[in-house]
Amino acid sequence: MTLLSALFDLLLLATLLWLAWRLLASADLFKAVVLFIAFSLLLALAWVRLNAPDVALAEAAIGAGITGALLMVALGRLSPEDACPHRLHPTLGQRLSAPLLISLAVPAAVAILLSSLLTLPETAAGLAPLVTSHLAQSEVAHPVTAVLLNFRGYDTLLEVAVLVLAVLGIWCLGEAQVLTLPGSVSPVLLGMTRVLLPVLVLTGGYLLWLGGHAPGGAFQAGALLAAGAVLWLFAGQMLSSRWSDLPLRLLLLLGFQVFLATAAVPVLQGNLLLAYPPGWAKTMILLVETLLAGSIAAVLAAAVIGGRPACAPQSFPPAGQADEEKQQ
Amino acid sequence: MNIPLLYAAGGVILFFLGLHALFVRVHLLRKVLAANIMGSGVFMVFIALAARAGEAGPDPVPHAMVLTGIVVTVSFTALGLVLAVKIEQTSGRSRLPRKGEEGA
Numbered sequence: 001m002t003l004l005s006a007l008f009d010l011l012l013l014a015t016l017l018w019l020a021w022r023l024l025a026s027a028d029l030f031k032a033v034v035l036f037i038a039f040s041l042l043l044a045l046a047w048v049r050l051n052a053p054d055v056a057l058a059e060a061a062i063g064a065g066i067t068g069a070l071l072m073v074a075l076g077r078l079s080p081e082d083a084c085p086h087r088l089h090p091t092l093g094q095r096l097s098a099p100l101l102i103s104l105a106v107p108a109a110v111a112i113l114l115s116s117l118l119t120l121p122e123t124a125a126g127l128a129p130l131v132t133s134h135l136a137q138s139e140v141a142h143p144v145t146a147v148l149l150n151f152r153g154y155d156t157l158l159e160v161a162v163l164v165l166a167v168l169g170i171w172c173l174g175e176a177q178v179l180t181l182p183g184s185v186s187p188v189l190l191g192m193t194r195v196l197l198p199v200l201v202l203t204g205g206y207l208l209w210l211g212g213h214a215p216g217g218a219f220q221a222g223a224l225l226a227a228g229a230v231l232w233l234f235a236g237q238m239l240s241s242r243w244s245d246l247p248l249r250l251l252l253l254l255g256f257q258v259f260l261a262t263a264a265v266p267v268l269q270g271n272l273l274l275a276y277p278p279g280w281a282k283t284m285i286l287l288v289e290t291l292l293a294g295s296i297a298a299v300l301a302a303a304v305i306g307g308r309p310a311c312a313p314q315s316f317p318p319a320g321q322a323d324e325e326k327q328q
Numbered sequence: 329m330n331i332p333l334l335y336a337a338g339g340v341i342l343f344f345l346g347l348h349a350l351f352v353r354v355h356l357l358r359k360v361l362a363a364n365i366m367g368s369g370v371f372m373v374f375i376a377l378a379a380r381a382g383e384a385g386p387d388p389v390p391h392a393m394v395l396t397g398i399v400v401t402v403s404f405t406a407l408g409l410v411l412a413v414k415i416e417q418t419s420g421r422s423r424l425p426r427k428g429e430e431g432a
Contacts, residue, residue, distance in 0.1 A: 009331050013338045020342055020365050024349035029357055036361055043368055050335060050379040051386040055371070058398050067364065067405055074357060074409035078422045081355045102351050106344045113340045122330050124380045126387035143388035144395070152392060159396045166403035170410045219395055296399070303406035306413070 009049055016042055029081055033071045040064035053215035054144045057207070061223035066300050069230050073179070073304060139281035141213035148217065149285045153274040157263055160256045160292060163299045167252060176307035176317040185236040193235040200228035208293050212282065218289040222296025229301035233317065244309040244316030252302065255295025259288050332379040339372030354423045356412035360405055367401045 016039065023035035040063035047056035131143050131151065138146035148156050204224035211217030239248065262284055266275040276284045309316040346366030350359055371394045378390035416422045 006331060009334065013335060017338060017341060017345070020345050020368075024345060024353065024358070024362055024365065029355065032358065032361060036364070039365075039368075043372075046335065046372070047375060050332065050375045052375050052378070052391050052394070055375060055391055055394050055398070058395050062398050062402050063368075067402055070402070070406055070409055071357070071361075074360075074413060077413045078355075078357055078416050079420075081358070081422075098351060102348055106348050110340060110344050114337055117333060117336050117340065120333065120336075120377070120380075122333065122380065124377075126378060126381060127389045128381050128385060128387040131388050144391050147388050147392040148395065152389070155393065155396050159399050162400050162403050166407045169407045173410050173414050217395075219399055300402065300406075303402070306406075306410050 012042065012046055012049065016046060027081070029075060029078075033068070033075055036071065037064050037068040040067065054217065054220070057215060057220040058223065061220055061227060062300075065227045066223060066230070066304070069227075069234075069304050073306060077177070137281075139276075139279075140211075140285055142211060142215070142217075144215070145211045145217050145285070145289075149288060150274075150276070150281065153263065157256075157259055157274070160259060160295070163296065164253060164256050167299050167302050170303060170306060171308035174307050175310045176305050178319070179233055179305065179317050180236050182236055182319060185234075190235050193231050196231060197228050200224050200231070204228070204293065204297075208289060211289060212286065218292040219296060221289075221293040223300065225293060225297035226300035226304075229297055230304050233301065233305065238315035238317060238319060240315055241309070248298065248302075248309070248316070251294060251298045253295070255288075255292035258291045262288055330380075332376045335376035335379075336373045339369045339376060341369070342366070342372060343369030345369075356415065356422055356424070357409070360408045360412065363408070364401060364405060367397065371397055 019035055019039040019042065023032045023039060026032050026035065040059060043063065044056040044060040047053070047059055128143075131147060134151070135141070135143060135146055138150040140146050140150070204221040207216035207224065208218060208221035209216075211221070262276070263274045266277075267273050305317045307317070310318060343366050346362045346364070346369060349362035350366065353359060353362060374390040374394050374397075375386075378387040381387055412422065415424070419425065
């Protein structure tokens with residue numbers, strides 16, 4: 001390790017901490033959201049520095065891209081921060097208690113954790129040798145994909161269940177609102193979308209295939225496809241009611257259901273949970289990953305819309321005012 | 329102290345920066361941001377400790393766990409933001425009700 005790369009790491013770490021502090025302390029919420037997107041992108045760079053390209057891809061696509069879109073949509077629907085947040089009738093104790101307790105407890109906890117970090121060995125192989133020695137059994141060449149979909153497949157199964165649950169929660173809370181008013185879409189965005197959409201779909205498919213032997217996989221691919229879908233929605237496009245009813249629900253659940261079936265069938269045959277039949281693991285993993293990528297894309301796009309399709313809709317999300325007047 | 333452990337220390341500080349803001353800041357969007365920063369701090373500790381392997385290449389198990397974590401984070405962010413918008417719509421405030429207010 002050269003001095004220059006160590007200096008780069010230090011600078012990156014300092015920038016990340018400064019960005020985090022600024023985005024949590026800045027007075028303007030819009031600025032905070034923009035700083036958060038910058039923070040996520042730099043975090044992806046930090047993952048690359050730490051030899052984790054899979055995580056970097058996911059962070060750039062999901063952390064910066066999808067979370068950024070989610071935050072921007074929510075920012076437009078929330079009222080701005082109070083200029084000076086004040087209590088109704090604060091006592092001296094209330095005034096002091098929370099800030100005082102936190103400013104005592106947080107540095108103490110930081111000190112304890114940092115001192116325990118210092119006692120850790122500087123090099124430790126962890127579970128890497130174990131994964132490498134069993135990699136051939138998993139029938140995929142990339143260790144992270146092997147862990148995600150074979151060795152610790154139940155983690156991924158539960159994670160997809162969490163995604164489906166999140167959409168269930170979002171759909172329970174209300175109907176979808178208008179994302180973009182017709183006529184308010186700039187021609188630059190429309191042109192950009194036309195260029196970017198095919199590129200995103202192609203890159204998503206490439207990452208999905210790459211996951212078998214190199215950094216990439218269902219989550220990165222799903223996030224890219226979701227980014228494409230979000231761009232398409234922001235460009236004023238909508239799903240017609242024919243597609244937003246049963247087909248959308250099927251797409252949302254398909255990845256989870258097929259994964260669950262793949263996990264459960266071996267149990268019925270008296271085998272272990274998620275034990276792929278020998279010789280079929282690569283095919284099964286690829287099938288599950290492809291369906292998962294589609295489902296993840298649909299789930300993330302549905303999360304950005306932020307509501308269920310309305311009972312008697314023309315489209316999902318609903319079109320703006322101008323359209324309604326036209327139809328009347 | 330080598331570079332991975334330095335990143336791990338940075339992760340600890342990120343976590344507590346987020347925790348501090350989660351308690352001190354009032355606006356709900358800011359609380360969601362704070363929880364995201366806390367999560368990033370935890371991920372940084374995981375990835376940094378996985379990077380200690382050196383020549384043999386990093387440990388893939390924490391990488392897979394962080395990938396799972398990123399997807400769970402975006403799930404809770406999405407649900408949390410929709411809840412925040414719902415709170416704003418029903419109470420007219422983009423913060424949790426205080427002691428003595430309606431709904432507290």
